[in-house]
Amino acid sequence: MAFWLVKSEPDAYSWDQQLADEVTPWTGVRNHSAKLNLQAMRVGDRAFFYHSNIGKEVVGVVEVVREAYPDPTAEEGSPWVCVDMKAVSPMPKPVTLAAIKAEPSLAGIALVRLSRLSVQPVSAAEWKTICRMGGLKGA
DNA sequence: GCCAACGTTGGC
DNA sequence: GCCAACGTTGGC
Secondary structure, three states: OOEEEEEEOOOOOOHHHHHHHOEEEEOOOOOHHHHHHHHHOOOOOEEEEEEOOOOOEEEEEEEEEEEEEEOOOOOOOOOOEEEEEEEEEEEEEEEEHHHHHHOHHHOOOHHHHOOOOOEEEEOHHHHHHHHHHOOOOOO
């Protein structure tokens, strides 16, 4: 199983909406690096749900329930794809960007190094560390 | 194929 | 509101 991190501005789509919707088509990605990451996702992979701009924190965990398919919000014939995400669990204690930056073992994380990438891989070690910081057990 | 100009993202 | 990072566009 692989781990990821997806970003959303809470103004556009928040964790609360994800919880209410349960399953969300993760559309609107218009960046090629992010697209490659979407295409690499497999059913059962987990991702952190991160609030950018407002909050700047990891607020929950989602799971891939459908692998990449053409993004219905993109122009016909364009290469953009989306996946379907399902809410798994909120972070008991949201993990802020400041906390991630302050944690030496997370110095290499893509969230810090590639701050503009909206869909990014997370290593197993990084996953474990952030789950522990967020008070999430067994994820 | 290079590079300047411009737009967007996202932290501060 | 500003600015850094980065992607895209268009002139040459």
